[in-house]
Amino acid sequence: MMPSRTTFTSGYISGLLWRSGIRYHFRRPWLYALSVIGIALGVAVVVSIDLANNSAKKAFLMSTESVTGAATHQINGTGRRLDEEVYRTLRTELGIRKSAPVIEGYASKPDLSRTFQVLGVDPLAEEHFRSFSSQQAGIELSTFMSGEITGFLSETTAEALQTAPGDTLELIAGGRPYPLLVAGLIQTKDKYSRQALENLIIVDISTAQIMFGMEGHLSRIDLILPDDEAGRPGLLRRAYPEPSSTRTGSSTDTAERLEAMLPDGISVVRSGSRTETVAQMTRAFELNLQSLSMLALLVGMFLIYNTITFTVVQRRPLIGRLRALGVTRGEILRMILGEAFIIGLPGTILGLTGGILLAQFLLQFVTQTINDLYFVVSVQQVAIAPLTLLKGMLLGVGATLLASLWPAREAARAPVRIVLQRSEKDALLKKNIPILSLTGLLAILAGIGSLFLPEETIISGYLSLLLIIIGFSLVVPLLISILASLLHPLAGLAFGLPGRMAVRGVVADLGRTSVATSALVIAVAAAIGVGLMVDSFRVTVDSWLKSQLQADIYIQAPGFSTREPDAGLNPELITLLREAPGVSGSHSVQRTEVQTSQGVDRLTVVETDRESTRSYQLRKSDPGLWNRFDNEPVLLATESYAFRNGVTVGDTIVIITDRGDQDFVILGIYYDYSSDTGLLTMSRMVYDRFFQNKIISGLALYTDDGTIVETLMSELRERSAGIQNVIIQSNQGLREASLEIFDRTFTVTIVMRFLAVLVAFIGVLSALMALQFERSRDMAVLRASGLTPAQLWGLVTGQTGVMGFMAGLLSIPLGVVMAAILVYVINLRSFGWTLQFQITPEMLIQAMLVAVTAAILAGLYPSWKITKTNPADALRDE
Template sequence: MTPTLWLSGLRYHLRHRWQLVLAVVGIALGVAVVVAVDLANESARRAFALSMESIAGQATHQIVGSPLGIDEALYARLRSEGLHPSAPVVEGFAESRGRTFRLLGLDPFAEPPFRPHLSFRSRSEIDLNRLLTEPGTVVISRSNLRELELGSGDSLELDIGGRPAVVKIAGTMDSDDRMERQALDGMLVADIATAQELLDMVGRLSHIDLILEPAEVEPIRTRLPSGIHLQRAENRTRVMEQMTRAFSVNLTALSLLALLVGLFLIYNTMTFSVVQRRPLLGNLRALGASRREIFWLIAGEALFLGAVGTAIGIGVGIALAQGLLGLVTRTINDLYFVLNVTALTVTPTALAKAVLLGLGATLAAAVAPALEATRTPPRLITTRSREEIRYRTVAPRAAAIGGVAMATGGLLLLYPSQALAPGFIALFLIILGFALGVPWITGNIVALAERLGRRRLATPERLALRGVRASLSRTAVAIAALAVAVSVSVGMAVMVESFRQTVHQWLQFTLQADIYVSPGSAVSARRSPPLLPEVISRVRQTSGVADLSTYRGLEVGSEFGPIQLQALHLNQQSRTGYRFRSGEPKRIWPAFEEGAVLVSEPFAHRSQVVPGDRLNLDTASGARTFPIAGIFYDYESDRGTVVMARAVYEQWFADQTVSGLGVYLEPGADVEQTMERLQSRVSDLQGVRIRSNRDIREASLAIFDRTFTITEILRLLAVAVAFTGVFSALMALQLEKAREFAILRAIGMTPGELWRLVTLQTGVMGLIAGLLALPLGLLLAAILIEVINRRAFGWTLWLQLPPEALIQGVLLAVAAALLAGLYPAHRLASSPPATALQEE
């Protein structure tokens, strides 16, 4: 290409700086959302991996036992038999000053081969003598010590499963390696004996770490007693990562929708730049510029805009990711497991992905305008009306292609698969297909409105409608961008409200007890520390208490990996709280008492089991098989749950501990007064959480709302991208129609009437976008509920159609269009008509 062509393009963009800025902003916003979600997910994943590595270290295998742990005598026997290297580990959680710490009990003399970063390196300052000989001493990371504003030798108060404990800091851990330093964050390390006392695990170990050669695995496995298992160390990490995979994929897909909306803006910008330069391009073609040179001129400009927008988007995305990281971490803590993420991890892979997405999306959106600039013969390229005629001719064909794309998406949804990728591909095909049909639909809607209002509408209204249809090549693109963004907002709102109402109804019939008692630690739901027997006895004897149901929650091994098991003693009222997807209650409950288990809907979905199948569980006396009696609806965890009768659990797991109580009151007993009596009776024994049925419902819905906060943010960002696109389109129309509006002013139209005309035109565009967004939004909601959500999490949701969400969608589209049209309307109404006519 000649320098003359490049200079012509540069001069055009310098003369239209606002258009250049809007294009860059649109690209930057789209890229920023993708980068932010990607970095937040990757940082959480990396923090989890570091946390797991800090525990597993160099271990290749682990010896694990029942939920109560392993008798430490086994470790002594294996060591005496020459099993080296091996290291005992005691693991649990503790809370202090609103923060959750992982408490790790280790043997310093067995550690060097396993966890070098915990082997008291030179940067660590640890009084090893105190740690080994003085009870209640721990070491902590240097950064955590600064955060807690403590010094070495100071005391730290802990809450461990509702039991208070005080430890002394015997030193700090640190490392020169940034990753190792991050792994130490949120960790308390103690001697084995100290950790056993703090976690009430005297004489027991959480697991034993081993470093084995492949040939050593089976001989070791055969030496283990019944109920003790040998597993690969990475199994635990893999299972935990699988828990959050669907959550991360859904966030990534939602962020890509923002980039998809940005595509419309890029396409609109490049199309308008081609249309506005038609006379110049026609002259260049007539003077000898080839089609190839014109194509690469437009494509090169798009690549430049994409590069600038992507660079800015990456910077904004990194800043945005820091805020999203807290939301992602909080959601993982609420739903899955304890995770401390304080540092944002920016990887070259994430940045490379952002560059490819930003540049790829820009070039993809610029191909059609670049081809358009090369196709028209030079003698016709200066005729604007011919382009609009051609566009209206092409619109039906584009709508037909869009119909094919939507039908293809529908067929993909019908394909029997549990994979998420086909569902998301179908979702994007449906959105793109709908967008291709917007120009044809818009033209027909406006034509119908013109016919119906021919005698009723005043001149400004008729001109507003005609202006939308006369410039369909650009108004339709802006309408499509806004419609897609608002449809995503409507679809997500309907899905979230359906989810919320489903959870609300489930809580209503599941929480049958009047009061619930559990250990006071906020991590009790994850680790299920036991209630003291004396606490249970005093609760039972409290005035106003009629009956109790008991709960024991723990993690056990199975053929599907570690699973959540709940051992329940249920009275008749408790049983009414279960709703079954498969199986008849009259047959389920007798089978349940005889030894069958119940599985939640997410567990059945993930494990592909049905009533009548058998489930293998690792019990204290070895592997046992339990028949599955029924599948119940459950929305507590997408990981899934297995429920077993309390008597059956005690028989096979030799565990009589209780993690929580459901308290049923006598008729007429006051809930609040009974809660106060319970608190006064047991507070001297153990810190417990005593909550009413209503309190748990409210707390559960609060967690639900926190979980979807990040979704709301991404919805708003998608609408922001669309708003930029509408503003860009309206500014383009203002420039293009400057002469037309100047003539209207010259023949008598007042500034107020012109303002009204432009405002009506933008309002019509917003109204059409809002009306088109409703059916697409409802379709997206149905796909999210019936396909994406079901495949990702296994939940059955009941579709709700909140009228306020639909009305808000239309109002959002109209408001966005009207706001975007304020500046163009002001500029047109305040510009002297003579100036516009002279410029033309």
Template sequence: MTNLLVRSSLRHLGRHPWLTALSLLGIALGVAVVVSIDLASGSALRAFERSTDAVAGRATHQLVGGTSGLPEAVYRDLRLRPDAPVSAPVVEGYVQAAVGDRRTLTVLGVDPFAETPFRDYAGGEAVGDVGALLTQPGTVLLSARAARALGVEAGGVLPVRVEGREASLRVAALLAPEDEDTARALEALVLTDLSTAQEVLGRVGRLTRVDLRLPGGEAQADRLRATLPTGTEVVRASARAGTVEQMTKAFRTNLTALSLLALVVGMFLIYNTMTFSVVQRRGLLGRLRAVGITRGELFALVLGEALVLGMVGTVAGLLLGILLGRGLVGLITQTINDLYFVVSVRGLALEPFTLAKGLALGLGATLLAALVPAWEAARSAPATTLRRSTLEDVSRTRAPRLALLGLLVLAGGIGLLGWPTQALVPAYAGLFAVLIGAALLVPWVTERLSLFAAVPLGLAFGLLGRMAARGVRTSLSRTAVALAALMVAVATTVGVGLMVSSFRGTVLSWLEASLLADVFISPPSLVARRGDSTLVPGLVERLRTTPGASGSSTLRVTRARVNGVPTDLLAVDFSRSPARPYRFKQGDEAAVWRELDASTDALIVSEPFAFHRGVGVGDTVQLATDRGPHDFRVVGVYFDYGSDVGTMLMPRATYEHWYEDRGVSGVALYAAPGQDVDALVASVRERAGGEQALLVRPNRSLRQASMEVFDRTFTITQVLRLLAIGVAFVGVLSALMSLQLERAREFAVLRATGLTPRQLWGLVSLQTGLLGLLAGLFSMPLGVGLAYILVYVINQRSFGWTLRLAVTPETLGQAMLLALVASALAGLYPAWKMARANPALALREE
């Protein structure tokens, strides 16, 4: 009996290859989107972790200083101590290769005589003169892989750019470690001696850190802390990776949740496919029940089919996800470089856990979606199953109950969204509850609207119009699923589109209010939103006194540890500036600036900083300064959309009081009345000379560059939107094909009674057009609701930003057009096939 059921199932799937293929494609796309996002974002983070491990080596702790690093004397004094721990000095920074693929490289300057306990890169063959690293200045070691990508050889020259300056490094030798992990870690590493690294990075006399091995753990670290000079700290070597994890957590969570939407839409497709499979075989299933097949065996038959489809589709989705991930990894890496930190990803890291998770998601979603059709097949009495109208009667009877359930699910989702917590899981659970609740409302609303639509369609198209509207209602089990899938996909497009446009409008308004100066000058930076490069000493004053400039301000961007966590710190000199372009969420503007000017322990923080750290006006934050840890009062919270992690700002005078760093990251100039801005830009470039490569941008150009970074950040979001729409299109096509193929005998009767192929084409097209119109109407309120959730709940809890939701008619119009076009395209093949079908053959099958 089991063999009979298996053969019956395989025969049915084989007789409907297109529907089977569409089902497999839907499952594969849903799984591929989730897997590709997970692999791409995971690869970027693992590349950073690998490079971090490579430069940290076997260190357990690190000595770190203020924003400008450690004086060399700290290491010397440490080595002279009688109880000196095992230690090694390090100078670390980033440069960009000026040849090959122009990749970002990490420069690691070390003392070769102190390195052995921490790092060993010699495990393999070395080509070239390694000893030149000790005897010749400006020499470096590269991995053989990096050298091939950059097009350099042992003994050759590697030109690099750093902070707008150019330098030439001589490649003394190439390293080829035997260990694969070490080889990957070295792909973006330039190994050199301390003095060369200091000269290249502009840090003569300073160390980035001192690596330590403290076998005594925190107890030994505490004893060491008590004897260190002011401004020097001992931190765990693993803290850096943890900080990076926290920085990118919200970014990765949002990408994952967005990718899951494609899987949700795919579940509608699976449900539709399995329901059609049951409906098409209602006669066979009824006869099987009549001759003794049990309910359990029928239930297992349908679930078994779903499992086979799910397994094949999921495996295909895993392979497609790997291919898609290779394309997405570049987008995600670019976004991480723009927003957070420098990372160089050379390939996709295939993690078994991610692939296993994709397999579980695909199979789990397939079986979950197939439960209802399997239960329907098993529970019906044989006599009921044999009647054609049974399923539609059940669907119409069940529609009000589903609508009531949908209202309850919506209420639960709204409750989760209103839950006063910063956790993202309840927010996303509420978001998906809103989607599911709206989908459950679709059958009842569709039945009601299709009744009303019969009148205007009848007036416009006559009998065919009334038949099209009634056909939607009489095939509710099919049309409701297609509508729900299309509605969710289009609503997702509307919601994400409105969120991005609202975000963009908010950022643009913020830039217009913040960028008041006419010309901005800064050296190039490897991280778009963190211009922490420094101008050459002496150049700043020349730039500030450029003829035609009536005022100026300077900015220093650096990182300071707040309660042990590295955070962006801005030091601004407003002494010659006519304006202070900051808007405050908390604190009176005049009072805030008075307190900042009068005190040396006051600062202001950005809205995301206040949100993530739970601080406000009147609270204090502890910063590690060159004079030791100090508590600073928060006197204001300002709007800022340049960093989702958060920033702090203090006057330059306060910064110089607590830190020894005198670097300047950028200069802003205000044009004198009547001064042409383009002429001022030319004067700045002439005054700067060729001493350092600079970005000299007028106000409009900087705004444009900022918006380009913003748009680049959301490129991955737009890609995910398109993929979700692709999954929905496959679902709609499958639903419409199954609907029309199921009605083949009905259409044959119509043809036999005089309906022409052209009229049949018009009937099918009218019906699919009505479905698209209904989907568009359903998606608009749902899309606006999703946008509201994304703007005021998800973004707020993820990043702490206050955004203004702007609902534009263009976006809603595009949603309606998208729904109509998707349904029209999906209906082309069924209309063509039905119009060409031979009515005699269809009637003979009866």
């Protein structure tokens, strides 16, 4: 009987095995570094987008919270305007003392490109609401309410602007310049308050009314409503005794009773409800950015998969030796995963650091987009959220381990007899091509199938995209083989034997070339997909602008965001402009907000005639739309509004008007790309029947035949000078300005597209370096056989060029499919926009060039290194 021997369980990993694995990577520092950088870039992109999004959101919430203060409820009017009489009634007749009038607006300091939130308050009423704007905070009434344009800033803001009390800040509000005298500084106790107040200017309520053209009006009234019975205001209790059956004493009941006491069109809402609505607006925008950033991580995962596969394939004989010595499959699996960990961990840590730095850079673009599309927010610094870092950590290490799992499993499962034989290394992949391709096709079909799931979510759209990408990458080895058989004779004809060798080399090392090519295919396809989507979007928007903008000249008061209601045009100026010689006709536009049964919605009030109705590209409409538009309570809704709110032609929306709640019927859905949150459009004539707000925020002017637009614009500028600073743009100018905003909102997307290609470039570089270094023995044989270094260089570069060419070619169909999904599915499900799908040949040629250039560049160093290597060294056996 054989005596027993001391053995380990297979759960233990020998220290020597670890050492061997780590040394393997450290012996190839360039490859190791490239793998680490690849993961780092992937993680950095995801983390930076997350940080930039969160910083913008946090800044918005902080500034909202700071201006909301302790208020539990707000009284709002229609169109974000409230008659100040309501406040007087509240204080004097209803005796609600815990109430404060507020005017909110924005002012910019153009020389510093900074936008400030201006809060108009009554310091006497502020005591219970905002600690920083009350008399207790040190605001001196005599200077604050001096009748001049005076305001208070926080200490840190003053420091940043290098301003002190007594100085004057040149601000622009509502298109007019205001020299604001800094009356004092707000003392802030903690970091949170400092951050919350860093873009805030406190002014007296009457000053704010002047600045924002809101004489006699307020933005809202803040309230603190008690929760308990005892705390309810006495007059209110007397005026509105609650029914005994509903005696709950909650602040909501109080709010409802209060609302019933106030004039029609005035609502009492919870303070947080508006913040929630606004924060939700950016959800789709954030999700899309996050998804695009995940694309970079996906490409990074391919890179890791590529690296680990390479290390496994290259070490097959070594793994065979270890297995022959008695190392179990489990130990091999853990060893490979352990090695992946030593790539993933430093890569992730580096990625987190890089992500924070990249976030600083991306923040300005994200903030700009949010400002352009949603709401005004000013973010000065990146808020580093521990949760984001933890997510990045898990994502980086997790992605590395996930990408390594398959090659590690393959290494562990390979029979010892096979792995001991060097020549078998690529036989397995070639044998598996049919099954890989079949799996790939099934994944692609599953991806297409998931587009038709009953639950039409953005997530299922991205899932489909992911399945198609993975599926396609599995078909890549087969496609490479097919392409190689087609290119082989052509390369032979063009370049002779080296040409044939270059093509053949790609297929001979399919195990590694296919992974490297797949990584490049996906990155370039992503670039094509995103590029075509942006192009399609741009073409659609351009054509929509052409149709939408029928007038010759457009005039509007400057605003800070498309979401913010525009400041009004001076009524005097409107008359002056309309009467200018050369103007044959005009339409007014008002952009405002209304409280509807769907929430707070943007409303465009328009004057229409036969001409202007043609500018609406209707997707769906009632036949009697234009006949009823000026006479009945009817509306038009944009495609994105209909999508977001699930409404269609014939549906009714309740709008709180100055005459009370009123039903409006949607009679048409039209294409519009100005806002992803959607718009409602109402006739001016109908609006005037239900609302008292007579403000006009824009004018569209038509010129007489023979009038030169530029000449008329000069005349209009002269007429507006000294009255109001307005933006006067020609049809062409407005179109260009709109497209400029469009391009600006896609800057982040373009940056991420570039980063994905960069990750792929690193992937290809590392794959080719690995491949060529491993082939150094073969190359040495060629050198020994008489190939000159230049010929060898040509051979290696030729092979990498062939890989790039193949990757470019294969990325086109995948890229087009990705673009189609982004256009027809993701955009539609995210924003409700129908886009015209455009395939621009320039984009495809550009992609091809990127792929070939990336591959050739990636092959330069390895080929230089190989030609410099002494063949005798490479020919030496281990």
